[in-house]
Amino acid sequence: MDTKAFKRSLQQSQNYHRRGFGHDEEVAGTMNTEYQSDLIQTIRDRNYRLQRGDVTILLAESFGFCWGVERAVAMAYETRQHFPTAKIWITNEIIHNPSVNQRLREMNVDFIELVNGEKDFSVVGHQDVVILPAFGASVSEMQLLNDKGCTIVDTTCPWVSKVWNSVEKHKKRDYTSIIHGKYAHEETVATSSFADRYLVVLNLEQAEYVTNYILDGGDRQEFLTKFKNAYSDGFDPDRDLIRVGIANQTTMLKSETEQIGRLLEQTMLKKYGPTELTQHFMSFNTICDATQERQDAMFDLVEKDLSLMVVIGGFNSSNTTHLQEIAVEHHIPSYHIDCVERILSRDRLEYKPLDGEITIVENWLPEGEIIVGITSGASTPDKVVADVIEKIFDLKAVAIA
Template structure:
């Protein structure tokens, strides 16, 4: 089964802005926090905001307190005025694209123009736009309704920002033919037009098309309409539990798109559920392989083995012969720390990876024992490698265990009472820990001087681990933001973060090759340049929509550490007589 995900699926700019403003409000503005009507048309997001203490008010009381966010669709000016009069602080989360339409209507209403709004009469955006027409507003949802309107000496035509592009093309043709003096403004959002165009193209190459989004979301409904009109089997769902498993199992190619108010975590859940469809009722080798992949990833055994491979590569690069103990130390330390990190990160996994959350809740005791025993075993091996190695690993383990613990009361230091409260600390500390355990500890045990070679190997290993961790942070941005994590991608933004990773990996491809050519590290460095190059290619493929989030992508990301081990094994074998 082939799965194609629309590049335009998920939050548009306006919805993302509104949701982020709502999530940030409890810590920024005086409470209680409300939204006037549903912030966006997605029940899962609204439930989430309610859990976060952001509630919906529909009627404006005579007197109130707290903060009210204006929904992404906008409201009539009178609503804002009444909210302020009642005593609320008003924060405008209206989509900037909608504000632009409001401004067009307001300007022309002052000049005496009638405003004809093409859209759904009861849609909150249209209701809000009508408030700017100065009593000279008209709504039409079809050409027939346009024909029924009186003729105006001066009028403007605007579209609801999520309108069907085909309908507005027909409206523009109608205006040119019937009322050429009317001013026509194409106010359909670029995001809407792109989504609809992509759905039309996708419908030509898939057997079934899944549209993910709220049942009452206008833009999602239009995506489903366009897909249905193309003749392809179309399924409009809100969550993965709505999937028609029997109907979809027979499809060879499935397309997945989503409305502008559908969060990434819902899309990812649907993708993972569809990814499992071919194996649901089968008992063949593919299902066995898939189940093994899933188990290795959920238990962190795969990433731990990858750390062992990286340690092996680092040892050979530094000319260290006794690498076996450090391969085990790296594996056991990473298994312990990553398992503990997942155990304390279940809130984010509820959105980022619900399967992992369910697995960790079900096997909580076993995983705690696994994390503690593997950490203890790693320390035991480190002890026999020398007291310095043991102390460094012990300090790293204590640091990892204390990451989520309140070290200084908030009453004394404020926000930064835990290490995790330091913005971006998770990504950097994980990468540095990988670098130390895979390269510095072997160098300490071997008594190597901390020269240029050791530094290069350390930064190479740290760079690979940083790229891995930061890339997963990019995939988990929405879930991390919901639970208040400030990872590097959240601080920089997705595009800047991807650009940063591609730059780092590109630099390391050049550095490791040049270091080999100059003799700073062995010729093995030429082969190991494949590791950052492979990661760079994987990130680029994901960026361009060729690699879907899910088990396959996660497995491939972790596999580039195995590539380091495999290349090193071939190199070592070639050197043997």
Template sequence: MQTYFQKGLGLKAEVAPLLDQDYGSNVIARLRELGYAAEAGGLTIRLAREFGFCYGVDRAIEYAYEAKRRFPERRLFLSGEIIHNPSVNQNLRDMGFTILEDGRDPQKRYAPVAAEDVVVLPAFGVTVEEMKHLRAIGAVLVDTTCGSVLNVWKNVSKYARDGFTVVIHGKHYHEETRATASQALLHKGGAYLCVRDESETEVVCDFVRGRVGREAFLASFAPAVSEGFDPAVHLERIGLANQTTMLMSESLKVQELLRRVYLERYGEAGLAERFRSFDTICSATQDRQDAVLRMFEETPPDVMLVIGGYNSSNTQALVRICSAKCPTYYVESPECIDSGTGALRHRALGSAVSETVEDWLPKGAPNVTLGVTAGASTPDSVVAKSIERILASRGARASDLRAVGSPADPGSGVS
């Protein structure tokens, strides 16, 4: 019997209506028809032209639905959250999936899994060690690792094979980065280092320049390097990759800082021998970041709402872009919006606690433009419900949405 599925389970057509019912939205379809902008309730709502579910997430969820259909009698597990969206994960729990706790020790993490079970692996992949462990159990594996992540793995593996230390611009604790880092260790002598941002990259640069010592370096990167990492040895030759969902502009900056320091230290000839890079931001992440930047160029909103899981890296990147341009509110689900008072429970970037604001949308002011975008793991249905709640707080309904500049229907009840 086949126990490994990487290209779906042949039930795409059967699950399509279910996916549409659970995650699609007529409201979003209508907004798209209206050119991604519409008015109602004294608000102009502008949707970014690219937002929400990416191709990798679409596929991962589809495979999970197919697994449920193909193996209705078996126990179903998800190796951690399939994507970083609470409503999608809850929906999968309601369908009977058990979401395994995150953890670095495969023995512990997969302790509840037996050979006759089905395990769905997430879009951001699992580590080499976890995969080995799961294969040894013999469970049915439905691997939804995104093609863009597999592409990063291919490059990382090549770096390691050629004797380059893999430097990943990413969060060392993020599942995708952990999985990517594990690929570097497949080759003898392979090593990795994760840098989160420009300031961490500066520490690496300072080591190369001889301004930071070995101990200070290791103290800064203790949980973010492979075992036995010695900067004096492992920073001799580096190959750059990034977590697919980072802020593109930051990844480019990290790349440039490192390229410059290797050029400075080793000259042109040395640079070619010691420094490699490859842009591994996925196109879906980039499209979503470009779409908000385009919105700010063309029709800048007064206020921005970004919807997505608080642990979603690509959503955080969108929040960073928007907050630099206008007041921006980051919410995880429609429930963060009070449809009666319009109060909003949101979270500042990097904060672990939410706070409530009452007057984030000036009620009396005419022509308020609200920009809306959502991370790659947020379904249309969640974006639509959020918009509906905002409209309800202003006495309007989604059915009142009309093309910008067109007269309101007198019977629509629009305030």
């Protein structure tokens, strides 16, 4: 499929909407009421620091809703207002935040369900409205919805679209896209659908395996087994790693994406020499500014003398997980929760460890004076963060009393 031509055709359709519907002020007021917090603004105004009793809260200087997320949610709200009686669907969670997705359900916006691991689009009717989430949607999904004659509201983050454009450039010059990401993540599924040939690498370790194969060759079947489900149909490492371009899932750890890009560039330089490098390697800066800012703020925060760290965001949020990784790497007791209800008591907290199942930790809140670092992923409203901070204050106050 000529994805570029399809995108152009879709964007020219009267049933395709990439911008809002003119309800900006009303929607902004609603979102401020539902998602903003006076407490969080107070902490911002006090240089991201607030002390009550023996608890000091240090808030990351960049956290929570990013512009792309806020835009996507606002467009979903506008869609409901603009089509008050229409049947409205979202192809996936609008963002990775349970409270926001639940609010949309309360507004009678339905979510496409998975049946045997596949999205069941059979429920979508001819005149239905379908919202594409901030992560985007695959080319095949957009084609299907277009063929059904649906009204499509596309909230895809512009940073994700920027990655797609890079992949289009790889394809145009017959390069294989090496995508730093999680092959089953919605964003990477969408990104890979724009490529003719692709390989998804999860981390630097996998990238090193690939570069070793490029330089020294190896067991082809072992390669294909190792990356099962993470490459395009018919992928052949002996043929398809000669010309490569780097792309990324926008929510991955920035420093690792940069390392993988440098590693691939150095590998092609070593194999083909400086005069042939541009014939074998392509790179564009597609690291999301918001992701970078939140990770940089987290690196600053973990240098403080923290008693513990609370990272707030959806358990399936990639960018939130990477914030948690930074705390863990700095050996700080850190707990990834998605809402205040995970704080069960002063002694018990339900959280998700890295690469583990949701579990309960005992005695998570230390006695005496404590300094608590707080951050949140790009899909987390300020109000959710404020609820967690207030809960910590309340628990310590009870202990003092």
